[in-house]
Amino acid sequence: METSLQVKIQNxxxxxxxxxxxxxxxxxxxxxxxxAAMNYTMKAGxxxxxxxxxxxxxxLFGGTDRKQIExxxxxxxxxxxxxxxxxxxxxxxxxxxxxxxxTAHVVYxxxxxxxxxxxxxxxxxxxxxxxxxxxxDDIITAKAFRILASKPGIYGMIGGQAxxxxxxxxxxxxxxxxxxxxxxxxxxxxxxxxxGAVLAGASDEEVRVVENIAKKTGLAFQIQDDxxxxxxxxxxxxxxxxxxEKNQKNTYVSMKGLSAAREDVIQYTKEAIDxxxxxxxxxxFLRDLLRDLSGxxx
Amino acid sequence: METSLQVKIQNxxxxxxxxxxxxxxxxxxxxxxxxAAMNYTMKAGxxxxxxxxxxxxxxLFGGTDRKQIExxxxxxxxxxxxxxxxxxxxxxxxxxxxxxxxTAHVVYxxxxxxxxxxxxxxxxxxxxxxxxxxxxDDIITAKAFRILASKPGIYGMIGGQAxxxxxxxxxxxxxxxxxxxxxxxxxxxxxxxxxGAVLAGASDEEVRVVENIAKKTGLAFQIQDDxxxxxxxxxxxxxxxxxxEKNQKNTYVSMKGLSAAREDVIQYTKEAIDxxxxxxxxxxFLRDLLRDLSGxxx
Numbered sequence: 001m002e003t004s005l006q007v008k009i010q011n012x013x014x015x016x017x018x019x020x021x022x023x024x025x026x027x028x029x030x031x032x033x034x035x036a037a038m039n040y041t042m043k044a045g046x047x048x049x050x051x052x053x054x055x056x057x058x059x060l061f062g063g064t065d066r067k068q069i070e071x072x073x074x075x076x077x078x079x080x081x082x083x084x085x086x087x088x089x090x091x092x093x094x095x096x097x098x099x100x101x102x103t104a105h106v107v108y109x110x111x112x113x114x115x116x117x118x119x120x121x122x123x124x125x126x127x128x129x130x131x132x133x134x135x136x137d138d139i140i141t142a143k144a145f146r147i148l149a150s151k152p153g154i155y156g157m158i159g160g161q162a163x164x165x166x167x168x169x170x171x172x173x174x175x176x177x178x179x180x181x182x183x184x185x186x187x188x189x190x191x192x193x194x195x196g197a198v199l200a201g202a203s204d205e206e207v208r209v210v211e212n213i214a215k216k217t218g219l220a221f222q223i224q225d226d227x228x229x230x231x232x233x234x235x236x237x238x239x240x241x242x243x244x245e246k247n248q249k250n251t252y253v254s255m256k257g258l259s260a261a262r263e264d265v266i267q268y269t270k271e272a273i274d275x276x277x278x279x280x281x282x283x284x285f286l287r288d289l290l291r292d293l294s295g296x297x298x
Numbered sequence: 299m300e301t302s303l304q305v306k307i308q309n310x311x312x313x314x315x316x317x318x319x320x321x322x323x324x325x326x327x328x329x330x331x332x333x334a335a336m337n338y339t340m341k342a343g344x345x346x347x348x349x350x351x352x353x354x355x356x357x358l359f360g361g362t363d364r365k366q367i368e369x370x371x372x373x374x375x376x377x378x379x380x381x382x383x384x385x386x387x388x389x390x391x392x393x394x395x396x397x398x399x400x401t402a403h404v405v406y407x408x409x410x411x412x413x414x415x416x417x418x419x420x421x422x423x424x425x426x427x428x429x430x431x432x433x434x435d436d437i438i439t440a441k442a443f444r445i446l447a448s449k450p451g452i453y454g455m456i457g458g459q460a461x462x463x464x465x466x467x468x469x470x471x472x473x474x475x476x477x478x479x480x481x482x483x484x485x486x487x488x489x490x491x492x493x494g495a496v497l498a499g500a501s502d503e504e505v506r507v508v509e510n511i512a513k514k515t516g517l518a519f520q521i522q523d524d525x526x527x528x529x530x531x532x533x534x535x536x537x538x539x540x541x542x543e544k545n546q547k548n549t550y551v552s553m554k555g556l557s558a559a560r561e562d563v564i565q566y567t568k569e570a571i572d573x574x575x576x577x578x579x580x581x582x583f584l585r586d587l588l589r590d591l592s593g594x595x596x
Contacts (some may be wrong), residue, residue, distance in 0.1 A: 025452060030477050034460035035452065086416060091389075091408035110389035114412065115460045118384060118419060122451040129447045132440040142430040142440060149427045153420040154323060154333065162332035162413045179328050229523050 005288050009047065012285075016048040016055070016073065023127050024073035037116035038123070041081050044101050049293070050076045054192040057210060060279070063200030069130050072144060072195050075128040079152045080188060082120035083161065085113055091202040092165065125128035125149070144195045151191030160184030169248045177250050178219075185225075186218025209275055213290070216272035220265045220294035226251040227261055269294040303586050310583075314346040314353070314371065321372035321425050335406040335414035336421070337573065339379050342399055347591070348374045352490040354584035355508060358577070361498030366429055370442060370493050372427040377450045378486060380418035381459065383411055389465065399581045423447070442493045449489030458482030467546045475548050476517075483523075484516025507573055511588070514570035518592030524549040525559055567592040 024042055027035045028226060051073035058069050088095040088103040089110065096106050105113035128148055131141045161182025167176065193214040197207050228236075229244045229252050244251045252261045272290055322340055336347045349371035356367050386393040387408065394404050403411035426446055429439045439512045448454060458481025460500040465474065491512040496506050526534075528551050542549045550559045570588055 029457070030461045030474055031452060031457040031481075033464055034456070038452070082416075089412065091412060111463050112460065114384055114387065114389060115456060115463065118380075118415070119452045119460070121416060121419055121457045122456060123446065125447040126444075126451050129440070129444045130443060134437060134441070136434065136437070138437045138515055139432060139434070140438045142427070142436045143432070145443070146360045146424075146427045146430060148300075149420065149423040153424050154329060154417045158332070158413060158420060159327070159329040162410065162417070163328045165409050165413065166331055176328055247556070 002293055005292055006269065008285060009052075009289065009292075012052055013048050016051050019070050020048065020051065020074045020077050023071065025123065032120055034112055034115050034184075037104050037112050038120050040107065041085050041104050041116065042078065042120070044081075045099055048077060050192040052289070053189060053214070053286075054196040056289065057193040057196030058200045059196075060281050060283040060286055061197050061200035061202045063196070064268070065199075068137070068194065068199050071128050071131045072148065072199065075148060076125040076128065076188070076192050076195070076294060078120045078124035079148075079157075081119040082124070083152075083157060085120070087161070089113060104196065140199060140201070144198045147191055147194050147198065151187045151194070156183055156187035156191070160187065167250060169249075169288040172250055173246065173286055174255055177252065177255055180250075181219055181222045181252070182215065185222040186215045189218040189221070190214040206279065209279055213272050213275045215289050216268045216275065217293055220268035221266070223252045223261050223265050224294050224296060225252045227258065228266070230258065265294050303590055306583060307350075307587065307590075311346050314349050317368050318346065318349065318372045318375050321369065323421065332410055332417055333411050335402050335410050336418050338405065339383050339402050339414065340376065340418070342379075342536045343397055345578065346375060348378055348486060348490040350587070351487060351512070352494040354581055354587065355491040355494030356498045357494075358579050358581040358584055359495055359498035359500045359504070361494070363497075366435070366439065366497050367494065369426050370446065370497065373422040373446060374486070374490050374493070376418045376422035376425065377446075377455075380415040381455060382421070382451075383415040383418070385459070387411060438499070440495060442496045445489055445492050445496065449485045449492070454481055454489070456486035458485065465548060468548075470548055472553055474512075475550065475553055478548075479517055479520045479550070480513065483520040484513045487516040487519070488512040498525055504577065507577055511570050511573045514566045514573065515588050515591055518566035519568065521550045521559050521563050521566070522592050522594060524551045525556065525563070527551075528556065563592050 020042065023038050024037050025040060029035070054073055054076060055069060063069060085104045086097065087093050087100060089105055095103055097103060103113075104116055108116065125145075125148070128145060131144075132138050133141075152158065154162075160180045163176065164180045164184055167180075190211050193210045194207055197210045202210065225243065229241055229251070232241050234241055243249075244254070252264070256264070269291060272294075273287065276287055276290060314383060318340065322337050323333050325337060327333070352371055352374060370418075377471065383402045385391050386396060387403055393401055395401060402414055406414065423446070426443060429442075430436050431439075448549060452454065452460075458478045461474065462478045462482055465478075488509050491508045492505055495508045500508065524542065527539055527549070530539050532539055541547075542552070550562070554562070567589060571585065574585055576589060
C-alpha cells in the first residue's frame with residue numbers, strides 16, 4: 001500500500017518535472033550565466049510537492065483546463081526554488097550543498113546567486129501572467145494571482161523566514177515559533193492548494209476550507225521535519241541530521257519535547273483529513289498524499 | 299523656465315511620495331524588522347521618476363481612475379528600490395552609502411537586506427494585484443500586470459544587471475554595453491510608461507510608440523549618467539564622481555569617447571521627442587520632463 005503510493009508519487013513527480021521544464025527559460029543571450037544559474041537550481045530535483053498539491057486540488061474541484069493551471073504550477077516551484085537559493089547564501093544559512101549538489105552560490109558565485117534568486121521570483125510572476133488570455137477568464141486568473149503574490153510574501157513565507165533568521169540562537173515564546181512554521185512552511189502549501197481550488201472554480205467557502213487543510217498539513221509537515229532532524233539517521237534522511245541542535249535553532253521538538261511533537265503531528269494530520277472529508281469530494285491520491293506528508297520518514 | 303520645471307518636478311515628487319507611502323506596510327508583527335528595512339529604503343528619497351513617468355503617461359492618454367494606477371505607481375518604485383538594496387550588497391557593488399544615507403545592509407545586516415529586497419520585489423506584485431477588482435476591468439489590469447512582470451525581469455532589468463556584474467573589468471563589444479543600458483536602465487522606464495498607457499486604454503500601436511519613447515529616453519538618461527560621472531564634481535552631483543573609472547566599468551564614455559557620447563544623448567533625446575510628438579497628444583509637463591532627463595546636471 002505505502003509502496004504503491006510512493007510509486008504513484010514518483011510518477012507524478014516525473015510528469016510535473018516535464019511541465020516545469022517546459023516553462024524554464026532558454027540559456028541563450030548575453031545573460032546566459034544567470035539563466036543557467038536559475039535552471040541549475042530548478043533542475044536539482046525534489047518531489048515537486050507544491051505543484052503536485054496544486055494540481056491535485058485543481059482536480060479535486062473538477063478543473064480540467066491545463067493551460068490555466070500549468071503556468072501557476074511552474075511559478076510556485078520557481079518561488080520555492082528562489083527561496084532555497086537565497087536561504088543557502090553565505091549571509092543566510094551558508095550551505096554549500098543541497099540534496100547532494102553544490103548550491104548556486106558555490107557554482108556561480110554569490111552575486112550571480114542573488115540575481116538568480118531575484119530572477120526566479122520575478123520569473124514566477126512573469127510565468128503565471130502567461131495564464132492571462134485577454135478574456136473574461138482573466139477575472140479568475142487574477143484571483144489566483146492575488147494568492148500567488150501574497151502567501152509567499154511579507155505576510156507569508158518571507159515574513160516567517162525573516163523571523164526565523166532574526167531569532168536564531170534566541171529564546172522565543174512558543175507562539176512565535178508557530179508564527180515561523182505557519183509562515184515559512186505552511187504559507188506556500190496554502191498558496192499551492194488555494195490556487196488549485198480557485199482556478200477550478202471552487203467557492204470562497206471551499207477555498208477557506210482548503211486553506212485550513214493546507215495550514216494543518218504544513219504544520220504537521222514542519223513538525224515532522226523537526227522530529228526527523230532529531231531522531232533520524234543521515235542514511236534514512238539523505239542529509240545530515242542534528243543540524244537544528246547544532247545551529248541552536250528553535251524547533252517544535254526543542255520547545256515541546258519529542259512526545260508532544262509526535263502527538264501534535266497526529267492531531268494536525270487528523271484535522272487536515274477531517275477538513276478534507278468535510279468537502280465531500282473525491283481525490284483518493286490527494287487524500288493519501290496529505291496523510292503521507294506528515295507520516296513520512298524522509 | 300528650467301527653474302519652474304524643477305519646482306513642478308519637486309511638487310510632483312512630493313505628491314507621489316504621499317501615494318507611495320500609503321501603500322507601504324505597517325511596521326508591526328513578529329516580522330517588524332524586515333518591514334522596517336523595506337520602509338527605510340523606500341523612504342530614502344529620490345525623484346520618484348518611474349511613478350512620475352507612469353502617471354504622466356496615464357494622463358497623456360486621458361486616464362483618470364486613480365484606484366487603477368496608484369497601486370502600480372507604488373509597485374514600480376518598490377521594484378526600483380529592491381534592485382538598489384540588492385545592488386548595494388557586499389557581494390555586489392558593496393556600497394555603504396546611497397544618497398548620503400547608510401544602505402540597508404549596513405543598518406539591518408546582510409541577511410535582513412537580502413530578505414527586505416526579496417520582500418519588496420514580492421510586495422510590488424502583491425500591491426499591484428490590489429488593482430484587480432473582480433470585474434471586466436481586470437482584463438486591462440492583467441495586461442499592465444504582464445508588463446510589470448516582464449520588463450523588470452530576466453529579459454529586462456535583471457538581465458542587464460547580471461551582464462553588467464559579470465562583465466565588470468572585462469572588455470566587451472559595444473553591442474553588449476548597449477544591451478546592458480537598454481535592460482538595466484531603459485527597461486524599467488519602458489515598464490513605467492507602458493503601464494501608464496495601457497491602463498489609460500491606449501491602443502497596442504500607441505503602446506509600441508510609448509515603448510520606443512521610453513527606450514530612447516532611458517538610453518539618453520544612462521549615457522548622461524556616464525558623462526556626469528566623468529565630467530561633474532561631487533558638489534554638483536551630490537555623490538562621489540569617477541566611480542566608473544575606479545571600478546573599471548564599461549561605460550558609454552569609455553567606449554565611444556566624451557564627444558560622441560554627448561552627440562548620442564542629443565540624438566536619442568531628439569528621437570524620443572519626435573516619437574512623443576507623433577502621438578499628437580498633449581502633456582506639456584511630460585514633454586519637458588523627458589527632455590530634462592537627458593539634459594540634467596545631477
